Amino acid sequence: MTGTHKQQSYGHIAQGASETQVRKMRRNLKAGTNLGRTQSCLSTTLAWIYGSSYDPEVSTRVEQVAYWIDVWKTFGENKKKRIRHMWIRLLPKLGLKQSRMWSHSKGPISATICSVLAAGWKPLSPTRWLTSDKQSIAIIDGAEYNKAHILAQLHQDLSKQIWKEASKHPHSKGIEGGAMLQPAKRAKASLIKEGNYAAARAVDFLVCGVPRDPIIPTGAAPGEEHLCQRCDMHCIATRKHTLWQCAANKDIKTRTSTNLPGPALMQARIGTSGNASSLEALYQNSG
Ligand SMILES: [Zn+2]
Numbered sequence: 001m002t003g004t005h006k007q008q009s010y011g012h013i014a015q016g017a018s019e020t021q022v023r024k025m026r027r028n029l030k031a032g033t034n035l036g037r038t039q040s041c042l043s044t045t046l047a048w049i050y051g052s053s054y055d056p057e058v059s060t061r062v063e064q065v066a067y068w069i070d071v072w073k074t075f076g077e078n079k080k081k082r083i084r085h086m087w088i089r090l091l092p093k094l095g096l097k098q099s100r101m102w103s104h105s106k107g108p109i110s111a112t113i114c115s116v117l118a119a120g121w122k123p124l125s126p127t128r129w130l131t132s133d134k135q136s137i138a139i140i141d142g143a144e145y146n147k148a149h150i151l152a153q154l155h156q157d158l159s160k161q162i163w164k165e166a167s168k169h170p171h172s173k174g175i176e177g178g179a180m181l182q183p184a185k186r187a188k189a190s191l192i193k194e195g196n197y198a199a200a201r202a203v204d205f206l207v208c209g210v211p212r213d214p215i216i217p218t219g220a221a222p223g224e225e226h227l228c229q230r231c232d233m234h235c236i237a238t239r240k241h242t243l244w245q246c247a248a249n250k251d252i253k254t255r256t257s258t259n260l261p262g263p264a265l266m267q268a269r270i271g272t273s274g275n276a277s278s279l280e281a282l283y284q285n286s287g
Pocket of ligand 1: 229245
């Protein structure tokens with residue numbers, strides 16, 4: 001996994017990784033997981049399987065800024081002066097249309113500006129950046145320990161932006177502040193310990209947002225593929241049906257002592273807090 005990522009991101013720094021490159025890197029990473037063929041949420045899947053540090057949306061931006069902090073020190077006074085001018089010229093062009101900024105990013109200066117903007121910071125000059133809480137200024141040519149501090153804060157703020165985006169997806173309300181994955185990891189571990197592998201696998205589905213209501217085109221009648229295949233109730237396989245109403249749920253024999261944790265992410269994805277037999281229902285329907 002680490003190998004894939006390192007190889008993928010190698011060489012992006014000089015020009016900055018474009019939005020398209022980062023999207024492709026993220027999709028490749030997801031494709032390598034056991035959720036690769038599902039409609040799971042990309043951000044959650046990467047955070048769940050690899051940890052948020054490996055999300056290219058975060059790592060490529062942090063690498064870009066780390067490179068900038070190092071390379072700035074090597075520039076002479078004349079070059080620094082020229083870059084300051086270019087920076088001031090580029091900033092409004094990139095900052096005013098942030099949704100399209102990456103398509104205008106053509107070299108290390110604009111790639112750095114975009115990376116800093118992506119974290120919600122304001123890159124006032126090549127060496128002074130206002131952080132997203134507007135409480136502090138990152139000074140990149142300051143003391144040596146500043147670099148680690150700046151990168152750590154940047155990492156945190158980039159992750160926040162990802163969760164903010166992910167919370168706009170279906171069944172994701174409540175995760176805009178970041179998803180607490182630790183309780184779900186503990187639940188999965190204890191299901192595996194009990195030997196309830198189907199339910200453990202369903203935790204993957206649930207956390208990463210695989211189960212969704214089937215999309216039936218407006219005006220069209222529901223087709224065979226939209227109906228629940230597990231029971232004879234002839235109803236649409238909605239999340240509500242699968243988890244709570246399906247007659248086939250009565251046939252699930254495994255009982256388990258593991259309860260699902262109740263943080264915002266799980267509640268958003270399952271509709272309410274659930275138990276392990278509803279997890280298995282979910283597995284049978286998505287698997
Ligand atoms: Zn059913």
